[in-house]
Amino acid sequence: MSVKIMKKKTKRNRERSHIPFRLNFLFFIVFALFAALIIQLGRLQVLNGASYQAMVNSTDKKIVTGNVPRGMVLDAKGRVLVGNSAKSAITYTKNMNVLADKMYAEANQLTKYLTIDKLDTLTERDQIDYYLSNPKNLKKWNARLPKSRKVAADGSKIPDKTVYQSTIDLVEKSFTGLSDKQKQAAAIFKIMSGAYQLSTVYIKNDNVTDKEIAEISEHLTSLPGINVGTDWERSYPNGDSMRSIIGHVSTEEQGLPEDGINSLLAQGYSRNDRVGTSYLEKQYESILHGSKSQTQVEVGNNNQILSSKVVFKGQKGSNLNLTIDQAYQTKVEAALKKIYAKAVAAGATTYSDGAYAVAMNPKTGAILAMAGEQNDRTTKQASDDALGVINRTFVMGSAVKGATVMGGMMDGVISPTNNTLPDTPIYLPSTPVKKSVYPVGTFGSLSAQSALEVSSNIYMMQLALREGKAEYIPNKSIKISPDIFTKMRGYFNQFGLGQKTGIDLPGEAKGIEGPTLTDDGSTAVGSALDLSYGNYDAYTLIQLAQYISAIANGGNRMKPYLVDSIQQTGTDGNLGKLESKTSPTVLNTINAPKSYFNVVKEGMYNVVNGTNAWGTAHTLKDIKPTFGAKTGTAQSFAREDPNDSNSKQVETVTSSLVGFAPYNDPQVAIAIVFPNLTSDEGHYNTLLAREMITDYYKLNNISK
Structure with a gap:
């Protein structure tokens, strides 16, 4: 009898000891995990905290260039044949990796303060690009695309560019155009989206009114990248006299000419730079173009411009003094x-x-x-x-x-x-x-x-x-x-x-x-x-x-020449020191x-x-x-x-x-x-x- 009692007791004791062991093991694991977490947190905070904080606060410094006025062309008596007329302008400097929906919203906001005069270059494709930059519109039309236009036959994803083009093709079939107000925004959006990262383009540089300048200046804090500046255009005090000799300068829309684009890009030009396209303006492009201004911008890890500092204000192009009176x-x-x-x-x-x-x-x-x-x-x-x-x-x-x-x-x-x-x-x-x-x-x-x-x-x-x-x-x-x-x-x-x-x-x-x-x-x-x-x-x-x-x-067979000398522009805007003087050249005797x-x-x-x-x-x-x-x-x-x-x-x-x-x-x-x-x-x-x-x-x- 006593033996039985002993056996039951042993079994009961065994059952009591089995449950605490599993709990203890579980507690041990939890404790170990917490310990590891505390150690990792300590390592991050104490040992590497400063470096990680630096990464969070990290910035990238980049140089942004800006255009300067071209040099003037003067006659033999110092009279201006070609000059520059300054005019007010609304500019846009594009942040890094800015998304289309952000530019869409900003373009819409700008229409409250700005009127774009020239809409004749706005194509149907431009209007559709603007329309689809609204995320709601893009989502709606993407949903209408058949699956075959999104996923290839082998199950792989079709590239986003191809899908976007398919969306455009679909929209075109029923697109009736934009309202006048939307066209204004679309024109602004086109300029913004066409800009390169950290490059400055002109949203409007013709007929900018005082009211437009005042209202945009007042709302600059809510318009990232937008600024009020100045632009210039060639002026001809003597009308069309000698225009065929002087030549022409491209517009910002025309940019670099196709026949010389690679050479000009290698010289540091941007694609939308204005350059001389014919005769004296072309022959002396490197002289008249001047040196671009340089602004150092600080870009945060969110790709937003944090600050900017002008490191070189630029040098206006040198002037041509002609031999012609x-x-x-x-x-x-x-x-x-x-x-x-x-x-x-x-x-x-x-x-x-x-x-x-x-x-x-x-x-x-x-x-x-x-x-x-x-x-x-x-x-x-x-x-x-x-x-x-x-x-x-x-x-x-x-x-x-x-x-x-x-x-x-x-x-x-x-x-x-x-x-x-x-x-x-x-x-x-x-x-x-x-x-x-x-x-x-x-x-x-x-x-x-x-x-x-x-x-x-x-x-x-x-x-x-x-x-x-x-x-x-x-x-x-x-x-x-x-x-x-x-x-x-x-x-x-x-x-x-x-x-x-x-x-x-x-x-x-x-x-x-x-x-x-x-x-x-x-x-x-x-x-x-x-x-x-x-x-x-x-x-x-x-x-x-x-x-x-x-x-x-x-x-003496003399070499004919039109440019008598090249002269800098002084800091006060007047003519500066002489850079070079043409010496008569005897080609052969x-x-x-x-x-x-x-x-x-x-x-x-x-x-x-x-x-x-x-x-x-x-x-x-x-x-x-x-x-x-x-x-x-x-x-x-x-x-x-x-x-x-x-x-x-x-x-x-x-x-x-x-x-x-x-x-x-x-x-x-x-x-x-x-x-x-x-x-x-x-x-x-x-x-x-x-x-x-x-x-x-x-x-x-x-x-x-």
């Missing part, structure tokens, strides 16, 4: 327009495409004036085309005969003391007689000086035959040296004819050389003779100015004695002041101090219909002139061309030359 430029432009209008009134411009003139300092190459009048044959409207001086080519005619005479002396076929040649026409088989404008037999022979005065084509052809060692028998085929074109063009090239002048403007043309061989492969003798008196190859007017300058200065140049100069003196009845510019002899010149008339051709390359070609006349003044101390060289006239009876070349020379004398106080 605006007063003289205006005179030349006005004279060209007036005389071309005379040609129009006389019915001489039916096939004409304009008229051009340039004046240059023959000793330095400085351009004194450039003017062009382009005639639209379809609309009959004329427009400024000063760049035609450097990028249009014409067969100039007898104006180039000074180079032909120089070539003859340099080749040794004539000399300053032995240059009289028979004035006998050239007869080639199956070809009209090649002669001068005056009747055959007017002169038995001519000196080089007289040949220039009466503009003898025969004399120049005789030089070409001698240079080519030709065997000439009337009405027989001429055998001439195959290198005649190379030789004659070589002499012309030394004066710049047929060569780029190197002027500091982009887009200069070289000229056009005619074929040197006939269809059967033989040397084109007739064409070589035409070349000798300027009726074959085509040149630019700036080349003619360079050529006559080399005659005037005694043999013509290796000929002074006596050769004297022959040509005497001939050009006679063109104006001679007594021969066939002299071509004697009407200018009353101008004092006197000057030297050479007129030109070339046979040219124009299409009857300018818009149809297959239309009939009509024979026209191109009238030209080159000259230098005063004769004894040349200070100005001029070149003029009136291409494709129906007649040159109006002597428009000499009429314009008169005004260009007399105006130059008056403005520079040059008298007898």
Whole structure:
């Protein structure tokens, strides 16, 4: 009995001890976990607390650049040709990783204080992007997308970009457009969303009212990234004068031009930067652009801008001081327009495409004036085309005969003391007689000086035959040296004819050389003779100015230039110190004695002041101090219909002139061309030359 009692007691004791053990084990685990947690908290707080706190408070410093006004363009007397007009602007600096819904809300808020004037660039896609930037709209339309447009056939997720495009496609089917108020917000949203992170763009920079500035300034704290600032735009105090020379600047919307975007980006430009896109603005972009301002911004770990500090306020672009005197430029432009209008009134411009003139300092190459009048044959409207001086080519005619005479002396076929040649026409088989404008037999022979005065084509052809060692028998085929074109063009090239002048403007043309061989492969003798008196190859007017300058200065081919100096802008906004000054550049020196140049100069003196009845510019002899010149008339051709390359070609006349003044101390060289006239009876070349020379004398106080 006692044994049983003992067994029951043992079992009962065993049951009592089993339950506390499990509880104790559980308590032990809980205690261990709490201990581990306390240790971890201690490690975080004590050992690494400072570093983790630093991570929480961490910021990133970045540099934000800002645009500065471009440099000005001034004339030779310091008058502003191109400046900058400051204007109020509302700007937006985009935070890092800002979401579309935030910009949507901010754009809507801005419409309470701001009116966007230009909505014509707002496309349907722009409106839909704005519409879907509202999270509710995006969610609603995403829900309507079929599953197949969200998940691929293999179960993988379709990229968000593709899904978004599918949503747009779906919205487009029933989209009816936005309200006027929403379009305002959409235009603002488009500008905001198109900005790069931490870049500043203009929300509105035209016609910003005082009320808009005041209201936005009052609410800046609730408009992240929005600020009130200033912008600038190019201003032209002289209107459209010289605009085709100065060039243009892109807008912020246009940004960098496609043809140079990679190069400009590599130089630190932003895609929406305004840059020079043509001529002087483009040629001197790096000078005019200036140095951008730099602002150091502190960005928090929530990608919001915490603070900003200007570290470099930027440097306005440097200024260009031109060689052109605006007063003289205006005179030349006005004279060209007036005389071309005379040609129009006389019915001489039916096939004409304009008229051009340039004046240059023959000793330095400085351009004194450039003017062009382009005639639209379809609309009959004329427009400024000063760049035609450097990028249009014409067969100039007898104006180039000074180079032909120089070539003859340099080749040794004539000399300053032995240059009289028979004035006998050239007869080639199956070809009209090649002669001068005056009747055959007017002169038995001519000196080089007289040949220039009466503009003898025969004399120049005789030089070409001698240079080519030709065997000439009337009405027989001429055998001439195959290198005649190379030789004659070589002499012309030394004066710049047929060569780029190197002027500091982009887009200069070289000229056009005619074929040197006939269809059967033989040397084109007739064409070589035409070349000798300027009726074959085509040149630019700036080349003619360079050529006559080399005659005037005694043999130096000067590089033409428009920018005389580059000058900084001072801290007070006025002109600062001179950065650089253009030095005259001699491209090549013509290796000929002074006596050769004297022959040509005497001939050009006679063109104006001679007594021969066939002299071509004697009407200018009353101008004092006197000057030297050479007129030109070339046979040219124009299409009857300018818009149809297959239309009939009509024979026209191109009238030209080159000259230098005063004769004894040349200070100005001029070149003029009136291409494709129906007649040159109006002597428009000499009429314009008169005004260009007399105006130059008056403005520079040059008298007898």
